[in-house]
Amino acid sequence: MELKLYNTLTRRKEPFRPIDLARVRMYVCGPTVYDFAHIGNARPVIVFDVLYRLLRQLFGAEHVKYVRNITDVDDKINARAAEECPDLPLNDAIRKVTETTERQFHEDVAALGCLKPDVEPRATEHVEEMKQLVDRLIAHGCAYVAQDHALFHVAAMKDYGKLSNRSLDEMIAGARVEVAPYKRDPMDFVLWKPSAPGEPAWPSPGGIKTPGRPGWHLECSAMSWKHLGETFDIHGGGIDLVFPHHENEIAQSRCAFHTPMMAQVWMHNGFLQVEGEKMAKSAGNFVTIRDLLKEWPGEAVRLAMLQTQYRQPFNWTEAGVREAKRTLDHWYALTAEVSAGMQCADAVTALADDLNTPQAFAALHELRSAAAKGSAGAAASLRATAQLMGLLQLPANQWAAWRPDSVAIDESKVEASIAARNAARKAKNFKESDRIRDELAAMGVVLKDNKDGTTTWEVAR
Numbered sequence: 226m227e228l229k230l231y232n233t234l235t236r237r238k239e240p241f242r243p244i245d246l247a248r249v250r251m252y253v254c255g256p257t258v259y260d261f262a263h264i265g266n267a268r269p270v271i272v273f274d275v276l277y278r279l280l281r282q283l284f285g286a287e288h289v290k291y292v293r294n295i296t297d298v299d300d301k302i303n304a305r306a307a308e309e310c311p312d313l314p315l316n317d318a319i320r321k322v323t324e325t326t327e328r329q330f331h332e333d334v335a336a337l338g339c340l341k342p343d344v345e346p347r348a349t350e351h352v353e354e355m356k357q358l359v360d361r362l363i364a365h366g367c368a369y370v371a372q373d374h375a376l377f378h379v380a381a382m383k384d385y386g387k388l389s390n391r392s393l394d395e396m397i398a399g400a401r402v403e404v405a406p407y408k409r410d411p412m413d414f415v416l417w418k419p420s421a422p423g424e425p426a427w428p429s430p431g432g433i434k435t436p437g438r439p440g441w442h443l444e445c446s447a448m449s450w451k452h453l454g455e456t457f458d459i460h461g462g463g464i465d466l467v468f469p470h471h472e473n474e475i476a477q478s479r480c481a482f483h484t485p486m487m488a489q490v491w492m493h494n495g496f497l498q499v500e501g502e503k504m505a506k507s508a509g510n511f512v513t514i515r516d517l518l519k520e521w522p523g524e525a526v527r528l529a530m531l532q533t534q535y536r537q538p539f540n541w542t543e544a545g546v547r548e549a550k551r552t553l554d555h556w557y558a559l560t561a562e563v564s565a566g567m568q569c570a571d572a573v574t575a576l577a578d579d580l581n582t583p584q585a586f587a588a589l590h591e592l593r594s595a596a597a598k599g600s601a602g603a604a605a606s607l608r609a610t611a612q613l614m615g616l617l618q619l620p621a622n623q624w625a626a627w628r629p630d631s632v633a634i635d636e637s638k639v640e641a642s643i644a645a646r647n648a649a650r651k652a653k654n655f656k657e658s659d660r661i662r663d664e665l666a667a668m669g670v671v672l673k674d675n676k677d678g679t680t681t682w683e684v685a686r
């Protein structure tokens with residue numbers, strides 16, 4: 226099967242050919258750990274998890290290396306640390322904020338059914354590599370030191386701007402380019418900057434005497450180099466990272482190593498909206514993964530997001546996740562008794578076509594119809610294919626037992642009522658069994674009598 230991926234760099238869908246078949250390498254920009262991750266952060270994690278699973282299947286799990294970094298040097302982290310723990314020394318406060326946030330992020334994305342990357346490097350553990358890059362760039366004449374800053378000189382790179390496909394004039398007009406007295410040219414960007422007293426600081430590269438800290442773009446060039454090499458196969462992230470972040474990563478890596486490319490394929494997931502609006506704290510529609518997981522199972526969030534092909538803008542809606550939950554209820558019920566069978570070729574072909582998840586789901590819905598008519602083969606195939614996409618990962622009874630946090634229901638009381646109702650039905654006292662069912666319905670509990678004679682329940686939504 227041929228995998229085709231859309232490459233932002235060439236603006237084409239191309240057959241994917243790894244540089245080294247035995248070592249397929251992917252880097253994805255990870256979170257900045259200062260607060261709960263929001264659903265916009267969830268999208269690249271889910272999208273590239275689907276790609277990771279597919280790559281592992283196509284090339285063999287032991288031949289794929291997925292690196293996703295943790296940004297733990299950032300002004301937002303410093304601000305948050307000072308605000309949250311004013312009594313701690315700043316560095317201790319920073320460690321507390323980044324460790325807590327990192328743990329929360331791991332819990333959230335695990336609940337969304339995402340595999341761990343093979344390596345999850347932290348910026349603070351790669352400062353040496355970053356300093357080496359700065360020194361190389363200065364030695365190659367692509368960077369300079371001014372007022373204790375190290376800056377990348379954009380004019381030193383002939384084809385800067387190729388990824389975002391913009392001219393320098395457009396970039397200056399479109400981006401909030403910071404004009405600063407230490408810059409030779411407004412487009413030049415910071416590789417290293419001095420730290421104010423009390424801020425995290427490391428001995429500086431480039432002969433700079435004052436201690437300082439890296440600019441944001443530098444860490445991804447350093448960590449991808451350390452863990453994947455000077456050039457690798459796939460670099461991913463959200464579309465908002467194309468410029469300036471990815472453009473600057475390319476400039477740093479290519480000029481440091483004199484290579485014609487950093488990564489072969491650049492992949493970007495589209496923007497995310499919430500109920501048709503741009504998500505913003507100020508708009509009051511800011512949704513964290515943590516909040517969603519109180520209301521919906523992680524797999525429902527995952528399925529809802531994958532209903533849209535990753536390059537398209539995605540509109541998060543409550544109706545969408547409700548529908549996804551219903552779909553999964555059905556899939557779990559249909560596949561509870563079967564083990565995974567053959568994967569559905571149509572669905573896998575759709576995934577190999579630039580992760581066309583909507584097309585893959587269309588194939589799965591056909592399997593669902595066949596399974597509902599009693600085809601055990603279709604049910605087994607549905608299970609295997611959904612699992613390739615990171616769905617149907619739980620035992621069916623665990624899925625059925627999931628409850629939203631917001632519903633305070635005494636489960637032992639519900640179980641006791643179900644037992645009493647079953648006893649009434651056995652005694653053919655249908656008036657009593659109906660009464661109990663109605664009593665539970667009034668509490669928001671919906672009963673489901675299964676073919677095997679058991680009764681399960683869920684919360685009405």
Ligand SMILES: [Zn+2]
Binds near residue numbers: 445
């Ligand atoms: Zn990055």
